[in-house]
Amino acid sequence: MEPTRSGPPDPIIELLTTYNELNSSQVDQLLEVPSALEFMRYVRANRPFVVRGAAEDWSATRTWDIEILKELLDGQSVQVAVTPAGNADSPTRNNDGELVFVKPWEEQQPFSEFIDFISSQEKSSKREVSEVRYAQTQNDNLRNEYAALFSHVEKDIPWARIALQEEPEAINLWIGNSRSVTALHKDNYENIYVQITGEKHFTLLPPLTYACVAERELTPASYVRKHDGSLEIKKEGGDKVPFPTWNPDGGGHETKYSKYAQPLKVTLRKGDLLYLPALWYHKVSQSTNEEGICCAVNYWYNMEWGGSFYPLCNFARSAGISALNS
Amino acid sequence: MEPTRSGPPDPIIELLTTYNELNSSQVDQLLEVPSALEFMRYVRANRPFVVRGAAEDWSATRTWDIEILKELLDGQSVQVAVTPAGNADSPTRNNDGELVFVKPWEEQQPFSEFIDFISSQEKSSKREVSEVRYAQTQNDNLRNEYAALFSHVEKDIPWARIALQEEPEAINLWIGNSRSVTALHKDNYENIYVQITGEKHFTLLPPLTYACVAERELTPASYVRKHDGSLEIKKEGGDKVPFPTWNPDGGGHETKYSKYAQPLKVTLRKGDLLYLPALWYHKVSQSTNEEGICCAVNYWYNMEWGGSFYPLCNFARSAGISALNS
Numbered sequence: 169m170e171p172t173r174s175g176p177p178d179p180i181i182e183l184l185t186t187y188n189e190l191n192s193s194q195v196d197q198l199l200e201v202p203s204a205l206e207f208m209r210y211v212r213a214n215r216p217f218v219v220r221g222a223a224e225d226w227s228a229t230r231t232w233d234i235e236i237l238k239e240l241l242d243g244q245s246v247q248v249a250v251t252p253a254g255n256a257d258s259p260t261r262n263n264d265g266e267l268v269f270v271k272p273w274e275e276q277q278p279f280s281e282f283i284d285f286i287s288s289q290e291k292s293s294k295r296e297v298s299e300v301r302y303a304q305t306q307n308d309n310l311r312n313e314y315a316a317l318f319s320h321v322e323k324d325i326p327w328a329r330i331a332l333q334e335e336p337e338a339i340n341l342w343i344g345n346s347r348s349v350t351a352l353h354k355d356n357y358e359n360i361y362v363q364i365t366g367e368k369h370f371t372l373l374p375p376l377t378y379a380c381v382a383e384r385e386l387t388p389a390s391y392v393r394k395h396d397g398s399l400e401i402k403k404e405g406g407d408k409v410p411f412p413t414w415n416p417d418g419g420g421h422e423t424k425y426s427k428y429a430q431p432l433k434v435t436l437r438k439g440d441l442l443y444l445p446a447l448w449y450h451k452v453s454q455s456t457n458e459e460g461i462c463c464a465v466n467y468w469y470n471m472e473w474g475g476s477f478y479p480l481c482n483f484a485r486s487a488g489i490s491a492l493n494s
Numbered sequence: 495m496e497p498t499r500s501g502p503p504d505p506i507i508e509l510l511t512t513y514n515e516l517n518s519s520q521v522d523q524l525l526e527v528p529s530a531l532e533f534m535r536y537v538r539a540n541r542p543f544v545v546r547g548a549a550e551d552w553s554a555t556r557t558w559d560i561e562i563l564k565e566l567l568d569g570q571s572v573q574v575a576v577t578p579a580g581n582a583d584s585p586t587r588n589n590d591g592e593l594v595f596v597k598p599w600e601e602q603q604p605f606s607e608f609i610d611f612i613s614s615q616e617k618s619s620k621r622e623v624s625e626v627r628y629a630q631t632q633n634d635n636l637r638n639e640y641a642a643l644f645s646h647v648e649k650d651i652p653w654a655r656i657a658l659q660e661e662p663e664a665i666n667l668w669i670g671n672s673r674s675v676t677a678l679h680k681d682n683y684e685n686i687y688v689q690i691t692g693e694k695h696f697t698l699l700p701p702l703t704y705a706c707v708a709e710r711e712l713t714p715a716s717y718v719r720k721h722d723g724s725l726e727i728k729k730e731g732g733d734k735v736p737f738p739t740w741n742p743d744g745g746g747h748e749t750k751y752s753k754y755a756q757p758l759k760v761t762l763r764k765g766d767l768l769y770l771p772a773l774w775y776h777k778v779s780q781s782t783n784e785e786g787i788c789c790a791v792n793y794w795y796n797m798e799w800g801g802s803f804y805p806l807c808n809f810a811r812s813a814g815i816s817a818l819n820s
């Protein structure tokens with residue numbers, strides 16, 4: 169497979185090229201939401217799809233703007249992730265030059281203050297910013313912290329519930345501006361991601377590209393707000409965090425296999441829906457609407473651990489570790 | 495994972511033990527035939543199931559016996575696989591002691607002569623036999639050679655057709671006695687296997703056990719009938735045939751990984767149906783009914799090559815080859 173070497177082909181290169189030969193480098197576009205059976209075919213293949221406008225009739229999509237959100241959340245505080253450069257949950261160099269896995273500083277803020285902050289930051293012409301804020305708690309926040317908004321979205325995704333035979337494990341709201349980027353990572357969930365307003369730009373890689381993403385064991389750390397208001401990285405105790413350090417959009421670390429990965433790109437606009445299959449690597453950046461905000465909702469369904477899929481993905485990871493260390 | 499060695503765990507042992515931990519060592523038994531969606535969940539997991547009595551109402555199951563089969567196929571000749579010991583398509587030592595992949599001698603025989611032969615052989619008390627016969631052409635024979643019987647079985651499996659979105663690629667009839675054993679092998683098909691009369695005993699292994707089955711590159715060969723009627727192995731030209739040489743029921747070659755495989759066993763009786771997922775290794779032996787025959791029908795549907803399943807199975811194979819040769 170690799171033209172410049174002799175001897176037997178490298179099984180990892182063969183895996184990556186076989187996958188690319190047998191699969192499209194684009195995300196399928198469905199004309200309407202799938203039936204449970206049609207959805208299950210995508211789950212089986214562990215392949216993403218987009219349905220344009222699937223959520224255009226949702227009350228959230230039709231009505232949410234800053235004024236209405238403030239009204240619905242009047243007087244409420246919300247948990248906000250604060251970082252100097254929009255880099256929550258990402259591999260970042262600390263002052264000693266060490267690459268650590270940095271979590272955001274988390275702070276309760278009145279919702280109205282938070283949303284005015286992200287909106288006016290977006291609309292300002294200043295390039296330098298003191299900090300970036302992102303509501304991204306991923307802890308089922310739409311059925312808790314943001315319960316006042318929940319009736320404006322579907323309470324679950326019927327075709328996913330029927331196919332997967334369960335209720336969503338978590339439903340999350342995401343509100344931010346174009347300063348925030350979610351670093352390449354994967355989740356143990358089948359993910360139905362719905363854009364309410366603004367745009368999200370996804371870069372996607374299938375789970376079997378493990379050997380391409382330059383996973384490193386990083387020391388966990390967090391931003392901490394100092395008395396003068398600035399943010400400082402503090403290392404934490406506890407286990408190291410295995411995390412990709414490759415940036416498929418350029419930069420970051422590479423491995424000798426990165427060049428064989430074929431990232432899929434897709435942009436979600438108002439009302440679009442993405443099925444992001446379990447264990448897919450995803451990197452997500454965003455653009456805002458005319459009010460300077462970007463808002464999305466996603467539904468996490470537990471993935472299936474039985475069968476051959478998870479053991480084989482885990483094998484691609486273990487074999488990747490072996491190959492990269494040998 | 496492997497207690498006696500230090501250093502990082504062997505990814506292949508981890509693959510096999512993870513699979514065994516996450517999956518049952520028994521074949522699921524469904525109470526009735528699945529819906530297309532329920533079936534798709536099994537296809538996704540690439541896991542087998544049995545439905546007892548699923549075909550008990552089929553005309554074939556209710557009515558076929560030697561007399562009726564002879565009547566329906568009156569005057570017809572059929573293609574029969576002839577071997578000295580019931581070993582069609584199996585790794586066998588030739589006179590030089592070389593392990594070759596031996597195909598059966600194929601012969602046209604009047605159907606009535608063929609079925610009388612297998613029946614009376616089964617009922618005879620002789621241990622030694624001159625030859626074993628098996629109708630096993632696997633070339634869509636039920637819609638061709640045996641077309642006169644086709645209306646007695648379902649013309650396809652509706653839930654499989656709907657789920658997989660296609661007609662069966664082949665429908666095959668199998669008629670033999672307890673002398674024939676089908677050696678461990680795999681097929682690129684989703685297989686719906688239906689027992690009409692007698693019993694079949696399946697030993698099953700998932701595709702990711704590649705490193706356990708001791709695949710060898712064997713010289714292709716065939717039995718050839720000599721003038722005196724006896725059978726002799728003749729090597730053929732052409733590519734070597736990669737074929738498992740492990741016998742999960744004992745014997746054959748082993749690899750250092752064979753002990754980690756957990757074979758699933760299931761016996762099909764009159765009217766039972768088995769879903770045998772794509773790429774699963776299967777070894778099949780048989781018992782006859784009171785007339786001394788065993789008869790089954792199976793439906794082969796094309797497997798899906800897209801998605802991550804096939805590339806990952808192929809990777810388990812390539813990585814297995816590397817590990818076993820290093």
Ligand SMILES: O=C(O)CCC(=O)C(=O)O
Binds near residue numbers: 450452
């Ligand atoms: O929207 C984002 O910033 C990230 C989304 C994400 O990581 C997820 O839905 O799992």
Ligand SMILES: O=C(O)CCC(=O)C(=O)O
Binds near residue numbers: 681685778790792
């Ligand atoms: O019934 C047999 O002897 C073997 C069946 C088989 O190999 C198959 O259905 O693919």
